Amino acid sequence: MKAWIFHVIGVLVLLCGVLPSHAAVRRYKFELRNTPYTRLCANKTMLTINGQFPGPTIYARKGDLVIVNVHNLADHNITIHWHGVKQPRYPWSDGPEYITQCPIRPGTNFTQRIVLSDEEGTLWWHAHSEWSRATVLGALVILPQKRDDYPFPKPQAEVPIILGEWWKSDVQQVMEEFLRNGGDPNVSDALLINGQPGDLYPCSRQDTFKVTVEYGKTYLFRMVNSMMNNIMFFKIANHNVTVVGSDASYTKPINTDYITISPGQTIDFLLEANQNPSRYYMAARVYASAGSFDNTTTTGIIEYAGNYTPPSSLVLPTFPDFNDTAASIAFTNQLRSLASRRYPVNVPTNITDILFFAISLGTVPCPILDQCAGPAGNRFRASVNNVSLVLPRTSVLQAYYKNISGVYENDFPDDPPFPYNYTRDAVFGLDWAIENGTDVNVLDYNSTVELVFQGTSILGGVDHPMHLHGYSFYVVGSGLGNFNKTRDPLNYNLVDPPLMETIAVPKNGWTAIRFRADNPGVWFMHCHFERHISWGMGMTFIVKNGRGQNAKMLPPPPDMPKC
Template sequence: MASYTSPLCILFLGMLLWQTRETIAQRRAYVARELAGYSPQIRKFHLKVQYASATRLCHTKSIVTINGEFPGPVMYVREGDTVVVKVKNKVDYNVTIHWHGVRQFLSAWSDGPSYITQCPIQKDQSYTHKFKVVEQRGTLFYHAHVSWLRATVHGAFIMLPKADAVLPYPKPAAEHLLYLGEWWIDNVEDVVAEALSVGGGYKPSDALTINGQPGALYNCSLSDTTVFNVVRGKTYLFRIINAAVNFQLYMSVVGHSLTVVEADAEYTKPYTTNVLVLGPGQTTNVLLTADQQVGQYLMSATVFSPTPNPNVVPFPGTPTTAILRYEGAKTLLSSPSELALPNFPAFNDSLFASRFTTSLKGLSTYSSGFTLPQKVDKEMLFTIGYALRPCSTCNLSTSPDPHFRLQASVNNVSFLEPTSTSLLEAYYYNVSGAYDDDFPSNPLYPYNYTGVGPSNFFPVKATKVKVLEFGESVQIVFQDTSTFFFEGHPIHLHGTNFFVVGEGFGTFDAAKDTPKFNLVDPPSRNTVGVPSGGWAAIRFRAVNPGMWFMHCHFDIHTSWGMSMAFLVKNGQGVNETLPPPPPNLPKC
């Protein structure tokens, strides 16, 4: 990687990562604006949340963006840097920005989830985030953390390793940045509002996207298909971000293997595959060698939805596509039928997904401030699944009684988001009544979670947090349940990485499954895919004081309440106490 003291190299890197349809002048202006003129220790950015016009699928609409760009501007920093970001809100919605996967060591006030660590930024107001990139390097991203605004409010957050660091894989010839996402013809905020008002499902997106473009298989999209240029014989690093709102995705490139070398900004042992599996919020760096004949090859992504049939959770049936174009190949694609699509597993092939995730091995048992706990102080079992709540105004056609709304829960608690203060402020200022600190470590009424479910589908609707003492080693087993139907869940934890030590199908059996845990080389992640009808186990150490959100990264499930928060208390030593809030923290 190039050093900050080599502006031409930084410019070259920015040009490679920027969308191909933008001009070189635009790329050069952005890199100069964000990286030139600052010391190697401080990176300053200005993000304006603003409206912009966008045309997709033959329709033009106004969308919420960062700096008028979709996807948003790429932010380059280096391990050890202090990052200062002023966020200005110029739209009619309340906004927060979350730095997904950034550890936020002693900077919980900058994490960003609405009503958890801060109140939202109201229209015409601003908030300045300040945090240090501590022992992290790799590909992450930032996104809105209010309602479903992140559908168009997101961008890459690239943490370059220290200048003298040695990469654990061959240095690539160049890099490309690839976002996976979704697109609605309707206003996405209207989509979620309608879903919550009727109490049932939601309108699925109209298209999947690569770098914001649906690709050649969708109407009015051929000429805007994203193109990645390569030279035969060279190897490239692709930084892949799943910014989709509600879907896990397969991703593949016709005729080319992909070697995973990083997942969620943590190095992995090299793993070569033809198909990637990424949950929303997950990032993956892969090496691709341009070893085929000169020509054009389709890159594609399609939905992985481990449900009984596609009618249970509707999704876009048409894959999104981009083009891998070799130097010397013809530059025009007159019809999508000219190129073959990749061969994907079945849309609900949970066994394939499990083989992929369990094949990822970590390079180290140290991750961002702690070593993999071989023994744990606190063991927890979190059941995750669907539920119902009474609703006199709902019209839920899938229910035996229309006067109920769909909910989701963790240990039968459906999270109630506060509105008058953030949880972190309530903790810091000792505000009574803002939350209860009695979130259950285990289900209150155990049963066969993957067998016949209970007759009572009604969760507790409450604002509950789980208290962790500083330094505690924690194990959580996430258990999918059979309530209504099985579904996989990408669970994201703020404020720390964790090691994924095991996963399996069926109901977790501690006596049988714990001895099979991988305590040698498990991957370190910030988002874990819990298998449909199965379980996943994670371990971490609570060494970052603050209030940390944990939620399903399907936004519809978070909207229904599949979330909770951990309160990590202060320790006694140096750098073990939450600092006071900044003076410009937004007010509710």
């Protein structure tokens, strides 16, 4: 038997050691392809998985092991990230390009092992290389264990809903153009529900996404925001919904007539079909606190079964204003964990590591004076604690595991190097403080971390949906203005805070999270606005091994992509 077969068996045996006894192994095959696409008034070729847009939905149960063999049959490098999966002790399949792996090159393949642990609900998967996630994405549905039920009445049916956006031009060209000119990227040409913009756009009426419901029955919608650069408002005309989960964690029920959902976030909600049988729009539009954006509205249709005369035209739901920050914050602040015996809360209280991360947009001088498309002829840059991320050419994980020097520095600051009034009106003149780097912040195994994200008003400020790989975290507090380390912690929610892995830090405000660093490995943290991470708003944590065998990172698979 070949040596690599022994290695694969060894890795699977190690993985089985971290899986519960009830776990099943589920296998999928992904083929990345250049796929012709002729809908939406466009004729172009785009990257897809298995020729589908959005890609296939993966189904598993809590605690399962999912094995996905990714074959790159296209002409573009790719990585795949399993968004919200903690991957205990196994960062090798997490997916962010040059953080945990080098890309899967054309003509090669990589078998990724997705290790599920306590996640239950809706997550998703997407490309994590350049801007490929615009079309390479799909839902990941994690059902309860067979012996368990939902913590709410069983729905009649379940409906995945993926919000996205669309460019008529090649999205790779969109990325390359704005990185070259230093300005904002072109806004998308359409917003999407399950790959379709709806009948308010030309060339798409026949493809509008529809859901058929029966009067008196309840349906579970699993919604993913895969938008590249936008937080979204979502509503269903004439209906309220009941939110029951977010980021693969159940929440206390929230009855509401609208939802705010950030890029990367998932929301599970129940729809009771309790209105007069007819046809009703479900719709989504952008919440944008600053900058240019696609001001259109994407629609789908809720269609009641039965005999009735359908209306000649449908009524759009009324949304909050596009810049209604209060409405966005009000929805997010309602989220609470169940905090029950079956779904307990374990918020760290004895904090060992206090981190304060200023997240901000800024500018740097243009190489050719006044020739860039950013403010005042400069180039946009983004940073965390004044460090703008530069991706290496060897993955940080490989360098850490093999002790390769020169790939990263382990001195990422715990606090901003230049404290100032972060949210005063119109902060300017601090762009000189931004420096490029590949720096990591090292955490001891089992340390308890409080991390405060502080937004800034440089260039006016904007919301930042922050995502942490390898962990879920408790959102214990948030507010507007500057964080006050003496006053604000007194108001933390340590009883039933939501357990999330993507949280929108409000414009010119702050958000505090807590987690226990009990997952050894290399884990990326970044803003989920794609333009912001392209400008450098990201950093990496290294969580060191613990003492016991079950507190150490597992070895890499033999087919890790080569740089």
